[in-house]
Amino acid sequence: MKVGIVGATGYGGLELIRFLHNHPAVEQIDLFTSSEEGVQFSSKFGHLVKIADTPLQKIAYDTLAKFDVVFTSTPSGVTSELLPPLVGKGPKLIDLSGDFRLKDLASYETWYGKKAAPYHSVQQSVYxxxxxNTELIRQATLVANPGxxxxxxxxxxxxLVKERLIDPSFLVIDAKSGISGAGNKPSQTTHFSETNxxxxxxKVNTHQHIPEIEQALSMFAQADTAITFNTHLVxxxxxxxATSYAPVMQGITEAQLISCxxxxxxxxxFVRIVTDASSLGTNRVKGSNYCDILVKVDSRTNRAxxxxxxxxxxxxxxxxxxxxxxxxxDLPQTTGLDVVPFFI
Amino acid sequence: MKVGIVGATGYGGLELIRFLHNHPAVEQIDLFTSSEEGVQFSSKFGHLVKIADTPLQKIAYDTLAKFDVVFTSTPSGVTSELLPPLVGKGPKLIDLSGDFRLKDLASYETWYGKKAAPYHSVQQSVYxxxxxNTELIRQATLVANPGxxxxxxxxxxxxLVKERLIDPSFLVIDAKSGISGAGNKPSQTTHFSETNxxxxxxKVNTHQHIPEIEQALSMFAQADTAITFNTHLVxxxxxxxATSYAPVMQGITEAQLISCxxxxxxxxxFVRIVTDASSLGTNRVKGSNYCDILVKVDSRTNRAxxxxxxxxxxxxxxxxxxxxxxxxxDLPQTTGLDVVPFFI
Amino acid sequence: MKVGIVGATGYGGLELIRFLHNHPAVEQIDLFTSSEEGVQFSSKFGHLVKIADTPLQKIAYDTLAKFDVVFTSTPSGVTSELLPPLVGKGPKLIDLSGDFRLKDLASYETWYGKKAAPYHSVQQSVYxxxxxNTELIRQATLVANPGxxxxxxxxxxxxLVKERLIDPSFLVIDAKSGISGAGNKPSQTTHFSETNxxxxxxKVNTHQHIPEIEQALSMFAQADTAITFNTHLVxxxxxxxATSYAPVMQGITEAQLISCxxxxxxxxxFVRIVTDASSLGTNRVKGSNYCDILVKVDSRTNRAxxxxxxxxxxxxxxxxxxxxxxxxxDLPQTTGLDVVPFFI
Amino acid sequence: MKVGIVGATGYGGLELIRFLHNHPAVEQIDLFTSSEEGVQFSSKFGHLVKIADTPLQKIAYDTLAKFDVVFTSTPSGVTSELLPPLVGKGPKLIDLSGDFRLKDLASYETWYGKKAAPYHSVQQSVYxxxxxNTELIRQATLVANPGxxxxxxxxxxxxLVKERLIDPSFLVIDAKSGISGAGNKPSQTTHFSETNxxxxxxKVNTHQHIPEIEQALSMFAQADTAITFNTHLVxxxxxxxATSYAPVMQGITEAQLISCxxxxxxxxxFVRIVTDASSLGTNRVKGSNYCDILVKVDSRTNRAxxxxxxxxxxxxxxxxxxxxxxxxxDLPQTTGLDVVPFFI
Structure with a gap:
């Protein structure tokens, strides 16, 4: 397989390189950028010397069309223009930006403050x-990779929502993220001395991932609900x-939530249910593709x-x-991703 | 004023020394410990050389009784025995542990897993x-300093609860703390490589501060409610x-919450209401006695x-x-505490 | 005393505010900036709400001339132009930048890559x-605050060099600094995810503090020597x-170094000699004006x-x-600076 | 290949598991411990659920003798007794502790303060x-893995020493390490709040790695010298x-050092020479087996x-x-180790 990465200099791009370098089915990785054509990649990122010494290439449709897969890892508002002409032209397209996630174009424009991608492309894309969404992804030409x-x-x-074990009408989601989520562009918000x-x-109550979560709750669990969602920088x-809170439905037990x-x-x-812990931390999954989940019911409040x-x-x-x-x-899902979490 | 500190080697004790050193009304600070009698304090804590070179003293009632104030900053289960004999014997007693906070002794024993302090002493203590609670504190002999x-x-x-601007029956409180909250005793949970x-x-849904918060909601805001409360390590x-969530009462606006x-x-x-920010972080108050508060109402969900x-x-x-x-x-509340937050 | 701070928005400026706020002889602090005239300071720095709510003022000679002291905490190349007209016009001038430290103008221009301040002003300034340098500082109009x-x-x-207890001809100085030394301007080098x-x-062997150290070794210890000096980011x-290495002079003992x-x-x-420790860390002095010093002689190599x-x-x-x-x-040196180090 | 790991619960052991899990020639990994026989490994280390769910086994010679390789990652003083009886009994032995590194038993006892391993075993071991040391390692039964x-x-x-491009008689080595080097056992020195x-x-001038470095300088570069070596915690x-300093030999240039x-x-x-950078950081190699090296000559001092x-x-x-x-x-050296550094 030949793979192209557009936006290779971002953290998403760097992580694609880290994993694809060891992916047994990938024989070639080309790197594309909007502004640094010809620059040897490892001269920008010293950790990739002897690993990715190739030059950055100019983004060109003809070139991109020849790859088996093209990953795009760009700021929002880029692939809404870049990708539509490539759909159906050959490569599988996997977009890591938010441009094709929201089926409702007006919602995209409200939450992102940018012009949405064309209607047809958005509808064609698979979340x-x-x-x-395994089956649809298998057939998809354009995948909108989740936030x-x-x-x-x-x-x-x-x-839990799909099985109506918890009440979707009162979901409070309190999420916390490491700073790399803000990307590689320096700003006051990510300046070490003020972040450390x-x-x-x-973004109190205004994060653009709110409509994405609500859309998926509707799509996969038939719950049309307005969530409370906040984000913090660690x-x-x-x-x-992410710590989520919801009332447990009448008569439902903690054991039933775990079983579900x-x-x-x-x-x-890649999903592991944690059953024997009174604590759970991000270092359990660091550097890996795992998602670990813990659920507890508080009998004092009957909330999960x-x-x-x-x-x-x-x-x-x-x-x-x-x-x-x-x-x-049609490869095993773990191909190239079967790494042990760092822990420390 | 002569001040005694019992439990000086803990982080609470060290911070008492940091502030009392510059307190204009304090002329003497004596340090007490259960186990290192005679040890020069600054030989244990090098940052206090030339500042607190005095020896640690043995805890003795006669000695403690001669101070104007005695602060106790010890693990739970210590002052429940240590302090009752000192009440009314002279010094103002300010206990930083949890031993006198819960008026309901059974609740203390359930949440702390330890024997409660004597009934009479607990009822005498002021939260x-x-x-x-300014007026009661002014007259108090034994202050139970909050968690x-x-x-x-x-x-x-x-x-907001007292004025019934938010609904106390559905309070979700998601709290996050730095590691110093775990004290100065090494453990796997505070081992750098596994914490960093x-x-x-x-302690999912089981933190011992839950009954303390509920008691105060009842005491100061007449709200008898079971809260959802969780704690995280940063x-x-x-x-x-602390990020708290609650439904806003019918017809109440964000402006009213802020005004309240x-x-x-x-x-x-020491309390500052933040009105113009879309973000709020702990570095605004680092090293200081301030509490900064931000409130936002999400019109999509009518939750605060x-x-x-x-x-x-x-x-x-x-x-x-x-x-x-x-x-x-009867000193101004800011005496000895009027320091500028560190920010960085 | 009325104090003006030019460059108040930098970290040096913020720390001046932190200490001057509690300085008993300072009754007024005005803040100056080159670009944000009229902006309320605490609207930029939320930690200063209720503390420094004054507006930023435009830099103007007439205004600055009326202060008792003017601190300048600006990038290099600014005060070389700004300060010379103010010298002798009234205020004591204390410059935290590097512009007046090097008596040799050519050296400044080589190491800083900028035009030096006027010869006369530089010679007038006191390191x-x-x-x-206490006595000269006492009489100085313009103080070049050290790096x-x-x-x-x-x-x-x-x-140790002045008394020739160590050999100045082979000084290796390996220095390490926290990130705040790089100032408050975001860059890739200070971007959290790449710094953490x-x-x-x-700046291997090329840090601009090299000539400043060499000048002072010559000025205060009569040692004309070329040092090896490197800097690291922690x-x-x-x-x-800073860890420094030098051969110990023939017959000199560790005890003599300590005594000296x-x-x-x-x-x-503010200088404390550490005598009983096998380790020494920056947390001993965090937030304070102390400098703690440890010296050990390695008998295997006879180097200190x-x-x-x-x-x-x-x-x-x-x-x-x-x-x-x-x-x-003529105030005690500790005035306004007598704070206890943070330690944690 | 069947692999046994003794001391699996330490950080060295965990990293062995992380890499061996993806090693194509390793088909079985058994974990041994001195004290927690029968405990499911992933119940202690949640990040290894679904990865290393096997129980910890009791250390027994008969069992260990059946493996192709046995790694020992234990505190010093353990393998000096444990390994000698296993030498020549079947498995290749690779000891990550310091017990077999120093050929001079008296030196071991001086620097480690423990009884040395038997003379014969130590001499048999290969550094x-x-x-x-590739050729000797290839034939070795017992490898003393370096510090x-x-x-x-x-x-x-x-x-550089072997070719006498730098002067081995004045080597100053200033080394800095992350906290994981101190292992997984909690202590005040590794307690988050006091380390962060x-x-x-x-260990000023007294780190036990000093004789190991000197022995290797003698063994591989024929330089018998006493080094100055210090260690810091980051x-x-x-x-x-590690930042090392040495005089450059007469007439030798930076280019010659780089070429060498x-x-x-x-x-x-796994060794990469950095030629185009003015800075170098540990994140270039994080999580990987690379060693990146930068050399600069300071023409002012003629030191490297x-x-x-x-x-x-x-x-x-x-x-x-x-x-x-x-x-x-006889596998390629990169087998199982060909991972991309984390960088962030």
Whole structure:
């Protein structure tokens, strides 16, 4: 397989390279950029010396059309223009940006503040939450890879909402992310001295992943609901932990919630249900494609606390993108992704 | 004023020393310990050379009785025995542990798993949430200084619950703390390599600060309610951020919530209502006695998001303890506490 | 005293505010900036709400001339033009930038790559290493406040070099700094995700503090020597630790080195000689104006290891600047600076 | 190949598992411990659920003798007794502790303060600095895997000392390590709140890796010299950066130093000479088996600054151990180790 990566210099791009370098079915990786044509990639990223010494290439349709797969890992508003002409021209397209995730174009324009991609392309795209959309992904030409927060949230909530074990009308989701989620562009918000030793909330009630989560709750669990969703920055590089709260339906027990999650993910290699812990942290999944989920019911309030952790750059971005590629090419989902989490 | 500190080697004790060293009304600070009698304090804590070179003293009632104030900053289960004989014997007693906070002894024993302090002493003690209990604190002999999480949570929620601007029957509180909250005793949970770059949830739905928050909601805001409360560890040393969620009462606006908070704390020097920010972080209050509060109403769900930040070791422990001492001695509350937050 | 701060939005400026806010002799602090005239300071820095709510003012000579002291904390190349017209016009001038430190203008232009300040102003300025230049500082109109690295290095080496207890012809100085030394302007080098969990060397053998250290070794210890000096970035915000190596002169013992340091700093409140430790870290001095120094002789090689720690923003910048102001106004050096180090 | 790991619960053991899990020639990994026989490994380390769910086994000679390879990753003083009876009994033995590194037993006892391993076993063991001892490692039954600091230092210094391009009689080595080097056992020194935001020097001039480095300089570069060597703790988990200083021999240029390094490591996949950078950090090699080296000559002093970075747990421990195993089994050195550094 020949793979092209557009937006290779971002953190999503770098993680794609990290995993694809060891992917047994990938024989060639070409890197594309909008502005640094000809620059040797490893001269920008010293950790890739002897690994990715190839020059960055100019983005050109003819060139891109020749690949088996093209990953796009660009800021929002780029692939809405870049990808539509490539759809159906040969390569499988896997877009890591938010441009093709929202089926409702008006919603995209409201939450992203940008012009939406063409209607037809958006409808053609398949939402790439691998465990929940496997069959459509297999046939898709254009995969809209999920956002990092939605991945963590949906994998933990969808089974419970779908089976109506928890009440979807009062979902409170409190999410926390490492700083790498903000990308590689320097800003005051990501300046070390002001980020280090600082835990903060941002985009209060206005994060653009809200409509994505709501759309998926509707799509996969038939729940049309307005969620409360907030996001926080943790002074660490990688990892998302999402803590979700919902009333438990009358008569439902903690054991039933656990069973539901276990049954749902029984045959899914990357989702692990944590049953014996009183704590759960992001270091359980660091550097890997796992999503670990813990659920507890508080008998004092009859509310469930549902916790999930992922590595935002892996299961929340590059890892899930490769998992989707594996599905599209009928490879085992774990191909190239079977790595042990770092822990420390 | 002569001040004694029992449990000086813990982080609460160290912070008491940091502030009392510059307190204009304090002329002597003696340090007490259960096990290292005679050891020069600065030989254990090099940062205190030339500042606190005095030897640690043995805990003895006769000695303690001669101080104007005795702060106790010990693990739970210690002062329940140590302090009752000292009540009324002379010194003002300010206890930073949890032993005198819960008026319901059975509740203490359930949540702390330890024997409660004697009934009479517990009823005599005054809950030291300075802004909400000033008059009783002024007259108190024994102050039960609030827990770090309850301080952050209550300062932000009490005004809104008391005025019934938000619905106390569905309070979800998601709290996050720096690691110093776990104290100075090494453990696997606080071992650098496993704590650094790891964000985790712990004591899911079972933190002993739950009954303390509920008691104060009842006491100060006449709301008898069971809260949902969870705690997380942030890979940083200092700081608590609590994100609370509640339905807004019918017809109430964000402006009314803000006004309520502003009116409540108008004359309170250490509480600041944040009105112009879309983000809020712990570095705004680092090293200081401030509590900063932000409230936003999400019109999509008609739920409020209430965020507060404190330094867990200052307003959440030693700072509030000294604030209470100031109240007891009719000093301005800011005496010795008027420091600028570190920010970086 | 009325104090003006030019460059208040930088970290040096913020630290000046932090300490001057509690300085008993300072009654007014005005903040100046080149570009944000009229902006309320605390609207930029939320931690200063209720503390520094004043508007930023435009830099104007007439205004600045009316202050008792003007601190300038600006990037290099700014005060070389700004300050000369103010010299002798009234205010004591304390410059935290590098523009007036090097007496040799050609050296400045080589190492800084910028045009030097006028010859006359540079010669008039006094190098503000408080402990070593007290008398000249007392009379100075323009103080060139030392660089952060030179402060840590010189305080530890000058006594030993001056007394020729160590050999100045083979000085190797390996220095490490927290990221705040790079200032508040975002860049790839200070971007959290690439700085966190990364220890790096930078400006190998080419740091502009080299000539400053060499000049001071010559000026205060009569040693004309070329040093080896390197600088590293530590993934933390505050603190400098400098490890210096030099051959010990024939027949000199570790005890003599220690005695020399103790004798030199006997009456200096901010320098502490560490005698009983096998380790030394930056947290001993965090947030304070202390410089702690440890010296050990390795009998295997007859070389000395000399270690010193400071808070780069305090003794390495704002703290020493205020210490110099105290000297200029015949106040005790500790005025406004007598704070306990944070430790944690 | 069947592999046994003794000391699996330490960080060296965990890293062995991380890499061996993906090693194509390894079909079975058994885990041994001195104290937790029967405990399911993943119940202790949640990140290994679905990956290493096997029970910990009791250490027994008969069992260990049946493996193809046995890695021992234990505190010093354990394998000096454990391994001698196993030598020649079947398995290749690769010891990650310091017990077999020093050929001079008296030196071991002086620096480690423990009883040395039997003379015969020590002499039989082969020092496992892969790039410098390949042939002996290939034939070895017992490999003494190098220490983390010595690996970083020796790979950078040996070529230059061996060719006498730098003067071995004045070597100053200033090394810095992440906290994981201290292992997984909690202590005050590794307690998060006292380690975070603290850079410190420890074991001044007395680190037990000094004789190991000196022995290798003698063994591989015929230089009998006493080095100056110091170690520092960096508030991060992984990574070592060593900055070494030495006079450059008369007439030797920077270009010659670079050429020497390049020529030495031309065919060695894990050593990379950095030629175009003015900075070098540990994140270039994080999580990988690479060692990156930078050399600069300061023409002002005619001294060389030689910088090297490794991941202390990989090239400094588990990675190099597996690299040695690959050599012993005539596999390409990169087998199972060909991973892309994390960078962030």
């Amino acid at each position: 790439g939450l691998t465990e929940w 990092c927060y939605p991945t963590a949230v949906l994998l933990s909530l969808l089974p 030793e600082n835990f903060s909330i941002y 002074p660490m590089t990688r990892g998302i932990l 999650l276990q049954a749902t993910y029984e045959n899914h290699p 606390t549902i916790v999930s952790v992922i590595d935002n750059l892996v299961k929340g971005a590059a890892g899930q993108a490769i998992q989707n590629m594996n599905v599209q090419f | 030291g949430l300075t802004e909400w 770090c999480y309850p301080t952050a949570v209550l300062l932000s929620l009490l005004p 770059e790891n964000f985790s949830i712990y 890979p940083m040393t200092r700081g608590i951020l 908070l502003q009116a409540t704390y108008e004359n309170h020097p 998001t209430i965020v507060s930040v404190i330094d867990n070791l200052v307003k959440g422990a030693a700072g509030q303890a000294i604030q209470n001492m100031n109240v007891q001695f | 503000g290493l408080t402990e070593w 952060c690295y030179p402060t840590a290095v010189l305080l530890s080496l000058l006594p 969990e990364n220890f790096s060397i930078y 993934p933390m915000t505050r603190g400098i630790l 340091l103790q004798a030199t700093y006997e009456n200096h409140p 290891t000399i270690v010193s720690v400071i808070d780069n923003l305090v003794k390495g910048a704002a703290g020493q600047a205020i210490q110099n102001m105290n000297v200029q106004f | 496992g600095l892969t790039e410098w 983390c600091y010595p690996t970083a230092v020796l790979l950078s210094l040996l070529p 935001e603290n850079f410190s020097i420890y 508030p991060m988990t992984r990574g070592i950066l 390094l390049q020529a030495t490591y031309e065919n060695h996949p 600054t030689i910088v090297s970075v490794i991941d202390n747990l990989v090239k400094g421990a588990a990675g190099q151990a597996i690299q040695n195993m690959n050599v012993q089994f």
